[in-house]
Amino acid sequence: MLKPQRRGLIIEGMTAKSKSRKATSKYPEAAEIRAAIDYGIDVSMLVDNIRRSYSERIIRHQIALNTAEKLKGARRL
Amino acid sequence: MSSDFFNLLERLVNAGVDFVIIGGFAGVVHGCTYVTQDIDICCDFKPATLLALQKAISDLHPVHRMTPGRKKLKLAEQTCGKFKNLYLDTDIGQLDCLSFIDGLGDYGEVKQESELIEVEKMKMRVLSVDALIKAKKTMNRLRDKEAVLQLEAIKKLRKAERDIL
Numbered sequence: 001m002l003k004p005q006r007r008g009l010i011i012e013g014m015t016a017k018s019k020s021r022k023a024t025s026k027y028p029e030a031a032e033i034r035a036a037i038d039y040g041i042d043v044s045m046l047v048d049n050i051r052r053s054y055s056e057r058i059i060r061h062q063i064a065l066n067t068a069e070k071l072k073g074a075r076r077l
Numbered sequence: 078m079s080s081d082f083f084n085l086l087e088r089l090v091n092a093g094v095d096f097v098i099i100g101g102f103a104g105v106v107h108g109c110t111y112v113t114q115d116i117d118i119c120c121d122f123k124p125a126t127l128l129a130l131q132k133a134i135s136d137l138h139p140v141h142r143m144t145p146g147r148k149k150l151k152l153a154e155q156t157c158g159k160f161k162n163l164y165l166d167t168d169i170g171q172l173d174c175l176s177f178i179d180g181l182g183d184y185g186e187v188k189q190e191s192e193l194i195e196v197e198k199m200k201m202r203v204l205s206v207d208a209l210i211k212a213k214k215t216m217n218r219l220r221d222k223e224a225v226l227q228l229e230a231i232k233k234l235r236k237a238e239r240d241i242l
Contacts, residue, residue, distance in 0.1 A: 032232065036230035046109075054196045061102075061113075
C-alpha cells in the first residue's frame with residue numbers, strides 16, 4: 001500500500017510492490033531511485049531514515065540487530 | 078549477549094581514539110535500511126592509537142576473531158607495528174579496525190573523505206556517502222550491490238529534501 005505524499009517528496013511508486021505504477025515525482029525522476037526500486041529496495045524507508053537524526057538511525061538499527069539476534073536463537077515449540 | 082554498537086563507539090570517543098566509521102555501519106549512519114553485525118572503523122595504526130583502543134575495550138574480553146583459537150587481544154607497543162587490520166570480537170559486538178581502504182587510501186586520506194557528525198552529544202567521523210560508494214564499488218563484492226544502490230538513492234533523496242526545504 002502506498003504511503004501518502006509527504007512534504008512534496010516522491011512517495012508513490014517508491015517500492016518494488018508498486019513497480020508497475022508510474023512513479024510520480026515532484027522532481028525529475030532520478031535513475032538512481034528507479035534503479036533502487038527496480039532492485040526491490042523500499043525507497044520510502046530510505047526517505048523515513050534520512051529524516052531521522054544520526055542517533056535515531058543508530059538506535060533503530062540496534063533494535064533491529066538485537067531482534068535478529070534473538071530470533072536466531074529461537075526454536076520450534 | 079546483545080551487541081551494543083553505541084557503547085562501542087562511545088568507548089572509542091571517550092578514549093580519544095581518532096577514527097572514521099566505514100563499511101556497512103557507515104551506510105546505516107547515512108540512512109541505509111539493512112542490518113549489519115559489526116562496526117568497521119578506519120584508524121591510524123600508530124601504537125598510541127592502538128593501545129588507546131585496546132584500553133577502551135579491555136573489559137569487554139576482546140579477541141582476534143579470525144585467528145585460530147580466537148586469541149585474546151594483547152597489544153604491546155613493540156607488537157603494534159605488525160598489524161595492518163584488527164578483526165575483533167567483544168562482549169558487545171564485533172569491531173573491525175582497518176588501516177587502509179582500497180580505493181581511498183590510508184587513514185589520513187580516509188579522514189579527508191569523512192564528515193563530522195554528532196551522536197548523543199559525541200562527535201565522531203563517518204565516511205561520506207560518495208567515498209563509501211567509491212570504496213564499495215572498488216571492492217566490487219556481490220553483497221555490496223544493494224548497499225551501493227541504497228547509497229546512490231540516498232544521495233538523490235537528500236538533494237531532493239534540501240531542494241524542497
